[in-house]
Amino acid sequence: MTETKKTISIAAIQNERGVRFGTSGARGLVADMSSDVCFAYTSAFLEAIKAFEGKVALAMDLRPSSPEIAAACAAAIEHARLETDFCGTVPTPALAYHAQMRGMPGIMVTGSHIPFDRNGIKFYRAEGEITKTDEARISAAVVEMGSSSTTPLPAANRSAFDAYVARYLDFFPAQSLAGMRLGFYEHSSLARDVLRRILELLGAEVVSLGRTDEFVPIDTEAVSRADVEQARRWAAEHRFDAIVSTDGDADRPLVGDENGNWFRGDVVGILCAQYLRAKGVVTTVSSNTAVEKCGAFASVSRTRIGSPYVIEGIERQLAAGISPVVGFEPNGGFLVGSSIEREGRRLAPLMTRDAVLPILCVLMMAREQGVKVSAVSLGLPSRFTASDRIQSFPTALSGTLIARFASSAAAFGELFGSLCGEIASQDETDGLRVTLRSGEIFHLRPSGNAPELRCYAEAATQERAEHLVSEGLTRLRNLVPRQ
Known part of the structure; x- marks a missing residue:
């Protein structure tokens, strides 16, 4: 009798387990990312890109659930010969x-910045x-399983x-950070060894801050008040030239100045693009409009939120x-779409x-500008x-509310009018982004x-932008049905 092969x-x-x-x-959710689920996703990936021979690179973050997921990915790689x-x-x-x-596919087991009870595969x-x-x-x-x-x-x-x-030591001049004293908020970041090595080999003095073996889900778009206050205390105590950190899988930076004030990620992106003398920039619809207003780039295009959309925009440019x-x-998080030449490197x-x-680009800018x-x-x-x-805001409710606000200025005004004023224009590229009068x-x-449910705001002062976000979210919380 022929044995029937199990398929998934x-x-x-996606429908039954919610892993999508x-x-x-x-x-x-980690509870839904069983070994069978992760094996199946890896197998589907290898089939989709037609990987029939050779090696597959595999790595993982420091979440306690990551080794088991990586073991399932490795089993699928082995099953594909x-x-x-x-x-x-x-x-x-x-x-x-x-x-x-190395010219091979890659699989990264990481939940990046998302809550501890979740994980993912890139x-x-x-x-x-x-x-x-x-x-x-x-x-x-x-x-086939x-x-x-x-x-x-x-x-x-x-x-x-x-x-x-080597990628960074070959591009930046030797000892170009000599004399800089840097605080490194290491927590459970995957950068905590590699970034330290790069900074020290470029000449910086690096002081370890907050290293922990317990996973910390740092979100660089929504830095906690505790992390804001901690950075300022560190700066006052240690007299750093800067404080640096990343999210869990080290694809999103945190850069703090000598006072311990964290830069916004999109500001860091603009500065990095300027340092690299880019002609074209692709960013998401939610980024700071200073990218256009600064006049530094020949072409700026905007996309939906998510690195695959940014990559598509880079390819179009x-x-x-x-x-x-x-x-x-x-x-x-910063992407390099084409070779960068600078000072012969x-x-x-x-x-x-x-x-x-x-x-590195922000630190180099400070050094070069003195x-x-x-x-x-x-x-x-x-x-x-x-x-x-x-957090824990039902996705279906988010969609319903945003659709209501997008289709009715009156509905938007009823909830947000006293906070925001009147709408001048709106953009539905990703969610609802309104420019106010x-x-x-x-x-x-x-x-x-x-x-x-995420909220972003832009204004002429930091205080006003933060007020728009905090008050807007307060009003939205009141719409969540009580359990």
Whole structure:
């Protein structure tokens, strides 16, 4: 009798388990990301990109659930008759860069910044992150399961770590950060070893801050009040030139000045693009309008939120003959779409979010201009942004509310009129982003990674932007049905 092979539909997993693609990668509750689910997603990815021979790079973050998920990914790689190139616990961009340099696919087990009870898997072609077209192919797949959905992970190699360090040491001049005293908020970031090594080899003195073995879900778009206050205390106590950090998988930066004030991620993105002398910039619809108003770039285009959309925008600019082209998101994650030449040194493209490059560019700007880190953004137009989110906010309710506000100015005005004033125009590229008659911007969208409702605002002062966000979210919380 012929044995019937077990198959799993990815669409069924998405519908029944809720593990589906968000703004970057497949995400879900740890309880739903069983070994079978992760095996199936990995198999579907390998089929979608037609990976039939060779190696697949695999790495993971420091969440306690990540090793088991990685073991399921390794089992699927083995089932596809491929070899696992296990890179251990390295930053997502280091895994992607290693895969790019070796011409192989890559898989990163990480939940990035999302809450502790969740995790995810990011997939890479050799050229960079998978596209939305690839995601559609994976979602439509029906895959054959193996006899076992996990396998022991092989010993980790250092090749991805070493190549990532060399990427920056080859681009930035030796000892270019000599004399700088930097605080490094390490927490459970995957950058805590690799970024320290890069900074020290460039000459900086690095002081470890807040290192922990317990996973901390840092969101660089919604930095907690505790982290804001802690950074200022560290700055006052230690007299740092800057404080640096990243999110959990080190593809989103945090840069604080000598006073411990964190820069907004989109401001860091603009500064990094200026330092690299980019001609084209692609960013999301939610980024600070200073990117256009500063006049530094020949072409600026905006996309939906999520690195796959930014990558598509970069590819369109390159096809139009614009170069060099870079991209960034409001979380500060920075993408290099084409080779960068600066002072006779070359930086290769890296089509995934990166935290290390923007951190280094901001520090280099301060050194080259001979100013404190707090001064590097003073040349930008005075546009200030803020963002935050309501966690555990039902996604369906987010969609219903946003649709109501988008279709009815009266409905928007009833809830937000006394806060925002009248609407001048609206943009529904991703959620609802309204430009107000005052020139301020108010933006609502459901998170693509978790049941959260996000709010962004832009105004002429930081205080006003923060007030728009905090008061807007307070009014929205009152609409959540009480349990």
